Amino acid sequence: MLRLGPYLRFASRSWRSSSACVPVTAKRRELKELPALGGSLSALSALAGSLAGAFCYSSVHCEDDQRPPTVRRVKVARVPDFPEGELRQVRIPPTSDGAGEGAILLTRVDGQFYATGASCSHYSAPLAEGVAARDRMHVVCPWHNAAFDIRTGQPVRGAGLQAIPTYKVTVESEDVIVDLPRDMEDFVAPNMVQRDSQDSRVFVVLGGGAAGVAAADALRQEGYTGRIVLISEEKHLPYDRPVLSKNLGKASDPGSLSLRDQEYFDKHEIEIRRSAKVEKLDAASKTVHLTSKQTIRYDAAVVATGARPRELPIKGAELPEVLALRTPEDAQRIAAACSSGRKVVVIGSSFIGMELAATLRRRGCEVTVLGMEQVPFERVLGTRLGIVLKDFFESKGVKFMGGKVAAEIRQSGSSLQAVLKTGEVLHCDSIVVGVGVVPNADFVEGAQRTRDGSLLTDECLKTSADSLFAAGDVCTYKCPGGSRRVEHWDVATSQGRIAAKNMLGKGEHFDQTPFFWTSLFGKNLRYVGHCTEFDELVVDGDLKKLNFVAYYCLKNEVKAVATMSRDPVAVVVGELMRMRRMPSVGDLKSGKVSTAGLALELKRG
Structure with a gap:
């Protein structure tokens, strides 16, 4: 039996400079054939019909040495007791000499052990409840599909922007030992190269949303040392846009939603130009023209300008009390107009419309939803599930009117009237519109577009123009069976990363499942x-x-x-x-x- 005391000793001070964990394969003669199904795993077994064998948790006990070590060597598992492909969260308790507590994720892939941080850097979901994508050496978050490389901790997919820490692992007499610092961190900065003044290349990122930030990050993470110019039409630093429809109050402090702060962009020499509107991108001359009359020539560029809310094509849609959501300012206007007790009509019964309906109802508004479909979400989720969600919304006090279309909006004193094609008239204080979006690609000249105005790309997210890529809501990409455009935050972030890699000539296909x-x-x-x-x-x-x-x-x-x-x-x-x-x-x-x-x-x- 291994005693922990001898392992609590000083280790090399160079540990912190290592960005990758060190996988160790147990000696073949020490391993026994492991059963395919492994043991019973507690967290998912609590869910009816849950996924047995997906993850588990454990804790370890650390004995103290007489002097504080710079690194703790902690036994976290036994080789025969750890099935292949398992994700296990291990709690690390504090020690009496002041070393802090924490948690790690232990993973076993092809006989090798890897130790990383235990939480996703997006919303701190427990990674042990996720899955191991062993063909990619990734661990995938169970909530929002973010993925991290278990060898390096680098974010590789989805909404997690920070890396997770990695730790050195060794196997000694079938005991799995992890070297841990005295003060453990949940997240760490991703590995990024610095700008080289001798590198004359210019890469332009158009758009300050999910795809744009991910592209700028990935360029530095993938070794690009040239100039990066990120152009955003908004005055804010890039922010977590999906929060707005779920919590209007967050819009009062846009800085709290920032994905990256100014210090980050300065440190990595990413030039971010806010409140900058692009007048034209000339793909033939590789030139971006701003409305300020400035021009920027690029060696490669990615269009990640997203989409704008679709306007209602009816009379009265331009009235000031008819609102749509895209920016923090939009959210502030909706919050101001839709206080508790106000009557609000939401036009649109897909995801943005229904998220806003739920948010406004929770604020105390009287909410009526108008949907062209008979039930909410019908186009995506179908009638059967739509009926269930309609009943759920109505149980919360939201009135749903399916199969209804607004024909006109009228001002009536300080109130509004939504006139339906059936002749019905709904009286309300405000109207919030969520009827889809339109891709922001009108300014691009010299690249092929689709019927909806988005940019058509190949599997590598490259457009028909030389060195011009697209990512996010503005992109229709080729995939097995045809082509598709996906308006999801997770996809936009991942496409930004892939586009950046391919701007560097890596030729990587975007094959993520939406x-x-x-x-x-x-x-x-x-x-x-x-x-x-x-x-x-x-x-x-x-x-x-x-x-x-x-x-x-x-x-x-x-x-x-x-x-x-x-x-x-x-x-x-x-x-x-x-x-x-x-x-x-x-x-x-x-x-x-x-x-x-x-x-x-x-x-x-």
């Missing part, structure tokens, strides 16, 4: 995949209790999955779809593969 989430009266819905039509909806769980996995199927193939209260099923499905290993509809319906078994399918890879 993923998005929404929060409705505190209930989280996650959706993964892409489905424009389906011929069967297979449900595991209880729709009315909002605890389910819904499989959207077409011709015996699962095209998309929606979940509520069943994390991390959505991220598991996303990985299986990316790897083209998603079980068939027949296997799911027959019970050959259960929802709980999906995680095991992924672990077998």
